[in-house]
Amino acid sequence: MRPTLPLSTWIIAVDLDATRSIRRQGGHPAEECLCADCMTWKRVAAKALPSGLDEQLKRLGIEKDKPTDLYVYGRHEGRLDFRVMFHVVGKILSGASPWLQGSDEGRMHNYHVVQSEPTWVGLRVSKAWDSFEYAPHVEKDVQSDVVCIDFRLQVLV
Numbered sequence: 001m002r003p004t005l006p007l008s009t010w011i012i013a014v015d016l017d018a019t020r021s022i023r024r025q026g027g028h029p030a031e032e033c034l035c036a037d038c039m040t041w042k043r044v045a046a047k048a049l050p051s052g053l054d055e056q057l058k059r060l061g062i063e064k065d066k067p068t069d070l071y072v073y074g075r076h077e078g079r080l081d082f083r084v085m086f087h088v089v090g091k092i093l094s095g096a097s098p099w100l101q102g103s104d105e106g107r108m109h110n111y112h113v114v115q116s117e118p119t120w121v122g123l124r125v126s127k128a129w130d131s132f133e134y135a136p137h138v139e140k141d142v143q144s145d146v147v148c149i150d151f152r153l154q155v156l157v
Protein backbone atom coordinates (compact mmCIF):
# COMPACT_ATOMS: atom_id res chain seq x y z
CA MET A 1 0.00 0.00 0.00
CA ARG A 2 1.37 3.39 -1.04
CA PRO A 3 -1.36 5.92 -0.31
CA THR A 4 -0.75 9.60 -1.01
CA LEU A 5 -1.19 11.36 2.32
CA PRO A 6 -1.06 14.98 3.49
CA LEU A 7 0.95 16.20 6.45
CA SER A 8 0.56 19.95 7.00
CA THR A 9 1.81 21.49 3.71
CA TRP A 10 3.40 18.26 2.49
CA ILE A 11 2.05 15.47 0.35
CA ILE A 12 3.82 12.16 0.84
CA ALA A 13 3.36 8.88 -1.05
CA VAL A 14 3.94 6.56 1.87
CA ASP A 15 5.05 2.96 1.69
CA LEU A 16 3.11 1.72 4.69
CA ASP A 17 4.67 -1.77 4.70
CA ALA A 18 8.23 -0.42 4.67
CA THR A 19 7.26 2.15 7.31
CA ARG A 20 5.97 -0.65 9.53
CA SER A 21 9.21 -2.55 9.04
CA ILE A 22 11.14 0.46 10.43
CA ARG A 23 8.94 0.22 13.50
CA ARG A 24 9.53 -3.51 13.83
CA GLN A 25 13.31 -3.40 13.38
CA GLY A 26 13.79 -1.62 16.72
CA GLY A 27 17.03 -0.26 18.11
CA HIS A 28 16.14 3.38 17.51
CA PRO A 29 17.76 5.81 19.97
CA ALA A 30 14.51 6.95 21.62
CA GLU A 31 12.97 3.50 21.68
CA GLU A 32 12.57 2.13 25.17
CA CYS A 33 14.91 4.86 26.37
CA LEU A 34 14.32 5.61 30.03
CA CYS A 35 16.08 8.98 30.26
CA ALA A 36 14.16 11.85 31.87
CA ASP A 37 13.56 13.63 28.54
CA CYS A 38 12.14 10.52 26.85
CA MET A 39 9.93 9.85 29.87
CA THR A 40 8.68 13.45 29.76
CA TRP A 41 7.91 13.08 26.06
CA LYS A 42 5.92 9.88 26.64
CA ARG A 43 3.88 11.74 29.22
CA VAL A 44 3.15 14.82 27.07
CA ALA A 45 3.17 13.35 23.54
CA ALA A 46 -0.59 12.99 23.22
CA LYS A 47 -1.12 16.72 23.76
CA ALA A 48 2.16 18.39 22.77
CA LEU A 49 1.67 18.25 19.00
CA PRO A 50 -1.20 20.20 17.40
CA SER A 51 -4.36 18.06 17.53
CA GLY A 52 -5.07 19.12 13.94
CA LEU A 53 -2.21 16.82 12.89
CA ASP A 54 -3.46 13.79 14.87
CA GLU A 55 -5.36 12.12 12.07
CA GLN A 56 -2.64 12.83 9.48
CA LEU A 57 0.11 11.40 11.69
CA LYS A 58 -1.97 8.33 12.42
CA ARG A 59 -2.57 7.65 8.73
CA LEU A 60 1.19 7.94 8.13
CA GLY A 61 1.70 5.17 10.68
CA ILE A 62 3.26 7.49 13.25
CA GLU A 63 2.63 6.98 16.96
CA LYS A 64 3.34 10.26 18.71
CA ASP A 65 4.72 8.64 21.86
CA LYS A 66 7.15 6.48 19.87
CA PRO A 67 9.64 8.76 18.08
CA THR A 68 12.79 7.26 16.56
CA ASP A 69 14.93 9.98 18.14
CA LEU A 70 14.55 13.01 20.37
CA TYR A 71 16.48 15.47 22.47
CA VAL A 72 15.90 18.62 24.47
CA TYR A 73 17.74 21.65 23.06
CA GLY A 74 16.42 24.32 25.42
CA ARG A 75 15.57 24.24 29.12
CA HIS A 76 13.63 27.12 30.62
CA GLU A 77 11.57 27.72 33.73
CA GLY A 78 8.37 25.75 33.06
CA ARG A 79 9.25 24.96 29.45
CA LEU A 80 11.35 22.46 27.53
CA ASP A 81 12.23 22.86 23.85
CA PHE A 82 12.09 19.45 22.24
CA ARG A 83 13.32 18.15 18.94
CA VAL A 84 11.36 15.00 18.14
CA MET A 85 11.86 12.90 15.02
CA PHE A 86 9.88 10.16 13.35
CA HIS A 87 10.70 8.26 10.18
CA VAL A 88 8.55 6.90 7.42
CA VAL A 89 9.37 5.43 4.01
CA GLY A 90 7.98 7.16 0.97
CA LYS A 91 8.36 9.93 -1.55
CA ILE A 92 7.78 13.61 -0.77
CA LEU A 93 5.62 14.81 -3.67
CA SER A 94 5.30 18.45 -2.60
CA GLY A 95 5.61 20.79 0.38
CA ALA A 96 7.89 23.34 2.00
CA SER A 97 11.60 23.02 1.13
CA PRO A 98 13.75 21.51 3.88
CA TRP A 99 16.25 24.36 3.38
CA LEU A 100 15.84 28.09 3.79
CA GLN A 101 16.18 29.72 0.41
CA GLY A 102 18.84 32.23 -0.52
CA SER A 103 21.72 30.93 1.55
CA ASP A 104 24.20 28.87 -0.44
CA GLU A 105 26.70 28.70 2.39
CA GLY A 106 25.79 27.08 5.67
CA ARG A 107 22.38 25.97 4.54
CA MET A 108 19.77 26.42 7.24
CA HIS A 109 17.04 23.97 8.13
CA ASN A 110 13.62 25.31 7.23
CA TYR A 111 10.94 24.65 9.84
CA HIS A 112 7.40 25.36 8.74
CA VAL A 113 5.40 26.84 11.62
CA VAL A 114 2.42 24.56 12.24
CA GLN A 115 1.40 26.27 15.50
CA SER A 116 2.49 29.54 17.13
CA GLU A 117 0.16 29.78 20.16
CA PRO A 118 0.05 28.82 22.99
CA THR A 119 3.27 26.96 22.20
CA TRP A 120 5.47 27.15 19.11
CA VAL A 121 5.64 24.06 16.92
CA GLY A 122 7.76 23.84 13.77
CA LEU A 123 7.86 20.95 11.32
CA ARG A 124 10.46 20.00 8.74
CA VAL A 125 9.90 17.10 6.37
CA SER A 126 12.92 15.96 4.38
CA LYS A 127 14.67 12.97 2.97
CA ALA A 128 16.64 11.45 5.84
CA TRP A 129 19.87 12.21 3.96
CA ASP A 130 18.96 15.94 4.16
CA SER A 131 19.02 15.56 7.93
CA PHE A 132 22.17 15.30 10.05
CA GLU A 133 20.47 13.15 12.64
CA TYR A 134 19.97 9.44 13.21
CA ALA A 135 18.05 7.59 10.50
CA PRO A 136 16.98 3.95 10.44
CA HIS A 137 18.65 1.65 7.94
CA VAL A 138 16.36 -0.15 5.55
CA GLU A 139 16.91 -2.33 2.50
CA LYS A 140 19.31 -0.75 0.04
CA ASP A 141 16.78 -0.04 -2.68
CA VAL A 142 14.54 2.00 -0.38
CA GLN A 143 17.18 3.75 1.76
CA SER A 144 16.82 6.89 -0.39
CA ASP A 145 13.10 6.91 0.43
CA VAL A 146 13.54 7.21 4.19
CA VAL A 147 11.80 10.44 5.19
CA CYS A 148 12.44 12.34 8.41
CA ILE A 149 9.42 13.97 10.10
CA ASP A 150 11.23 16.47 12.29
CA PHE A 151 9.47 18.58 14.93
CA ARG A 152 10.89 21.36 17.05
CA LEU A 153 8.44 22.40 19.69
CA GLN A 154 7.91 24.05 23.03
CA VAL A 155 6.52 21.86 25.78
CA LEU A 156 5.12 23.38 28.95
CA VAL A 157 6.12 21.32 31.99
Ligand SMILES: [Zn+2]
Binding pocket: 029, 030, 033, 034, 035, 036, 037, 038, 039
Ligand atom coordinates in the same frame (compact mmCIF):
# COMPACT_ATOMS: atom_id res chain seq x y z
ZN1 LIG B 1 16.08 9.21 26.02
